[in-house]
Amino acid sequence: MFWRESTLNQRLALVVAVLFLIGCHVTPIQAQSADPPADPTIHIVQRGDTLLSIANRYGATVDAITHANGIPDPRQIYLGQRIIIPSAANDLEITETVPYVFQIGDTLTAIARRYRTTWQTLAQVNNLLSPNVLYTGQVIQVPTIATLTSNDMGNPVPIERYDTSYVVRPQDTMLRIALKHGISPWTLTTASHVANPALIYPGQALTAPGLGEGNGHLPTPFASITVQPLPVAQGTVMVIKVHTIESVTLTGELFEQTIPFAEEGGIYYALVGVHVFAETGLYDLNLTATDEQGQSTIVSTRVVVEASRFYYERIDVPAGRTNLLDPVAIARDNERLNMARRTFTPERLWDIPFERPCVGSISAYFGSHRSYNGGPYTSYHSGIDFRVPSGTPIYAAASGTVVLAEPLTLWGNAVVIDHGWGVLTGYGHLSKIEVEIGQHVERGELIARAGNTGLSTGSHLHWETWVNGASVNGLQWLEDPSTWLQVEWLAVGG
Ligand SMILES: [Zn+2]
CATH class of the missing domain: 2.60.40.10 (Immunoglobulins)
Known part of the structure; x- marks a missing residue:
């Protein structure tokens, strides 16, 4: 899913190149319904009408209207002309659908234009109550009207070209305009019949072949x-x-x-x-x-x-340690930890996967909803527990800078490392801290020894991962990133 632009552009350029080479202009196949509507809607052309304004008015497409009326040139319509409006219901009968993944910058209208249908049809096909409820990643069904392939986003790409014209502005370069349209400069140059891409001038009209790429319509920059x-x-x-x-x-x-x-x-x-x-x-x-x-x-x-699926756990705190559930002590700890975990360093010092912070089996998973001494399940386990004997070496999960190294009430002896980009890891219940604030540590470097300090009912390491201030499941970070983020650029050595 994480596509590389160069590959995509090359592929798009290839599609355009093939279209140029074979000199074909793919005509959309507007399938015919077996029974024409008994009572077609007729529009009499008025002063100021254009096919587009008529199409918009009836929720039809310019193509459907030109096709239904056999109009050779959409710019040539005349006052008083009788135009048959193909019905949307008719469109529905004649089409198959393919899935389309809604992208950032997409609107139902824009998708409809690209796939030569109407937003009303899309709304109807997808049972959308309002076109404004769409979200990024949502899969909608798009009626097919021509042969479709799919792009790297997995979305169908209409083979026929939807050229848009672009008027060159001061400061524009071919590269800038091409990027804006999500195409290669070569594609833009060829499609616009520009002899020398370095010589373009403000006011010059260029042709940008749109190939239905998801982000082609994002606003500059x-x-x-x-x-x-x-x-x-x-x-x-x-x-x-x-x-x-x-x-x-x-x-x-x-x-x-x-x-x-x-x-x-x-x-x-x-x-x-x-x-x-x-x-x-x-x-x-x-x-x-x-x-x-x-x-x-x-x-x-x-x-x-x-929703994620989490466990529910009941924790019984020994009588001698219930004072550790004191809200004031919890608040004091949180204040100290929050200060550390809100850190944002623009330099990335980490790679994934992270290194496991210690040997030992996992005794408590991230996210379990917890009840203390029979109370309500209003807390959750914000880290991962490794059951290890006191004195077990604890290692930095990734490279970074130590931003906290001190005893806390609940956490006991604690270490927090800032890895950059808002990613931090925390280590609690330690018997011994082996680093100091401000110290740079490498991935896998010894930072502490496991213990049973703070709110702990047996020797273990409590290990937390924070991203932009929120506790997240550190287990993900121990795995191959391609299994959860498909981001090869973050991999170790990458
Ligand atoms: Zn824990």
């Missing part, structure tokens, strides 16, 4: 936005990857929180941890790009959070 995985589960991580056509300051907003972006290799990345208790459903994701002139562009979409 956004070139592409990828959010993965979708839907995202409670207690896991979402990665947002943004390409822009120029250098920008990028920020995001999700779960009523600011999402900081980090730049690496000309691409902007943000990681968002989804809270275990986040309600399932739709959330607004807003991305704001501010260019060097201070002009801001906002793209909004919706993402879905789905």
Whole structure:
């Protein structure tokens, strides 16, 4: 799912090249219904009418109307002309559907235009009560009217070309315009019959062949936005990857929180941890790009959070330690930990998979909903417990900087490491701390010894992973990232 742009563009360029070579212009196959409607709607052309305005008025497409009326040139209609309007119901009977994954920047109207149908038809086929309820990652059914292949997003690509014209503006370059349209500069040059791509001038009209690529219609300066995985589960991580056509300051907003972006290799990345208790459903994701002139562009979409399955555990705290459940002590710990875990360092020091922090079996999993001494299940286990004897060596899961190394009430002796990009790991109940605040540690370096300090009922390591302030399931980070994020760029050595 995490496609590489170069490959995609090459493939798109190839499709266009093939179309040019064989000189064919694929005509959409508008299948005919067996029984024409008994009483077709007729529109008499009025002053100011265009086929597009007529099509919009009746929820039909220009193509369907031109086809139904045998109009050779859509620009040539005349006052008083009788136009047959093909009905939407008719469209429904004649089509098969294929799945389409809703992308950021998509609208029902834009998808309809690309697939030569109407948003009303799409809404009807998908039983959508409102076109505004769509979210990124949602799969909708698109009626097929021509042979479709699929692009790297797994979405169907209409083979026929939907050329859009673009008027060159000052500061534009061929590369910039091509990126904006999600095509290669070569494709743009060829399609526009430009002899020398270095010599374009403001006001010049270019032809950008649109091939139905998901992000072709994002507002400048956004070139592409990828959010993965979708839907995202409670207690896991979402990665947002943004390409822009120029250098920008990028920020995001999700779960009523600011999402900081980090730049690496000309691409902007943000990681968002989804809270275990986040309600399932739709959330607004807003991305704001501010260019060097201070002009801001906002793209909004919706993402879905789905439920994770968690265990329920009853914990009985020994009588001698119930004082550790004191709300004041908990608040004091949290304040100290929150300060550390809100850290955002723009440099990425980590790779995945993480190194397991110690040997030993897992005695408690992440996310279990917990009741203490028979109380309500209002807390959850925010880390992973490894059952190990006191004194067992504890290693840094990834490279980073120590931002906390001190005794806490619940955590006991604790270490927190900042790995960059809002990713941190925490280690609790230690018998001995072997590092100091500010110290740089390498992945796999000894940082502490396991113990039974703080709110602990036996020697073990409590290990936490935080992403943008939220506790997430560290087990994911111990696995091959391709199994959960499909992000080979984060792999060790990558
Ligand atoms: Zn624990």
